[in-house]
Amino acid sequence: MNENDFQENKKILTVTPQQREFLKQNYLEYCFKNSLAPEKFISKHNKALIWVIFALSLAVFQACMIYDISKGTSDISDTAYEDSIPDSSSSDDDNNESSADDSVKNTDSDINLSVVPKPSPDSENYTDNNGKYTSEGIAAAVRPSVVEIYTFSDKNYEQIYGTGSGIIMNTDGYIITNAHVLESGQSFTAVTYDGSEHKASVVGRDAKTDLAVVKIDADPSLVPAEFGNSDDVVLGEQVMAIGNPGGLAGSITGGYVSGLNRKIKADSTGFEMNCIQTDAAISPGNSGGALVNMYGQVIGITSSKYVSSSYEGLGFAITINDAKPVIDELISNGYISGRYKIGITFYGKGYAAAAFETETGFDYPQDIDGILITSLDDKCDISGTELQPWDFITEIEGKTVTDYDSVMDALEGKRADDTVKAHAVRITDKNGGRKEFDIQFRLMPDTSGDY
Incomplete structure (x- = not known):
């Protein structure tokens, strides 16, 4: 048979059912003799039927699992809830028995949170052995010397334009503050720490230095501040700022002297003033308030106009020594000569x-x-x-x-x-x-x- 005849016969080659069965029997006999696992002959119809049965079995199995889990969770929740609440109908003996989860139930109604009085300080003046005040002592000693100033945009004390702080200078009623606190004002009041309200008039103001003086009626009950020598301030010294930020009267913040002799320009005038740098919080409303050392002495006048808006914890107070000549001239003249x-x-x-x-x-x-x-x-x-x-x-x-x-x-x-x-x-x-x-x-x- 030549090559062409072979290819022709190959095209019409067929296998009869009898031949297929014969080949199958020979294949199984071969596998048996050689310990091989015979390939299973499964028709397409049987394969499809097996897949359907498998899928149904899997679905039934999953449904049973979901049902069992759901039922088990419900049983557990019910059991936990029942265990956590004593049965009011049970006897005292039952209450004394230990529960299955060994939980302890408090039956003593006399157990309460105890609050005890604060221990008394070592000294009524809140001072230490060196004569320095504690922070509580500063609050008690200096806060009465700081007032809240209300600025009204009308002359009838009706339309509040803004608020700030001031420091009582003497019982004659002179109060030191910042010039910008009085800006655009037509009338003013000063509220002391005890809530008393006093009408105030402007003695003098100087926008260049951002300092001003107002006056209320003389009153012997006023508590003047004690002013210290700001040249004695040292770097790292503890200080406190007292004022009325955001209208929150008598607020006190603490910090340290972070820098000395800082030549700081006011953001409104560009004029430089000698300032004490501190990390004590100084916010709008603190303006005109007091920066105090731990001896209760006012060493600086805080001003939000000298506060950095770019950095946190960077505030400044005009030193008392630099403010003094301005304040004295405002009281004597009502203005600063030479301006x-x-x-x-x-x-x-x-x-x-x-x-x-x-x-x-x-x-x-x-x-x-x-x-x-x-x-x-x-x-x-x-x-x-x-x-x-x-x-x-x-x-x-x-x-x-x-x-x-x-x-x-x-x-x-x-x-x-x-x-x-x-x-x-x-x-x-x-x-x-x-x-x-x-x-x-x-x-x-x-x-x-x-x-």
């Missing part, structure tokens, strides 16, 4: 562009470094110069000025009635035309306290 005003309002370079373009219709000159004048006070000498609103002042006393701080730097050492020279620029048209000119004016005395 002056230029008589202008202006934008610094970073804020001027939008206002300039809106008001003039000209493009803002990016090459000009200066302050943009928005108004002039007609009661001041500068209003009689060539300067007009929407002009730029680029130099004062030969120094470039671009913002509030640079203006104050240029005027350093000047006093009221001193003459000042400045250079100005005016934009004249949309093409950027300009006129440059010099002016000379006199600084005006300022007794308003607004700086």
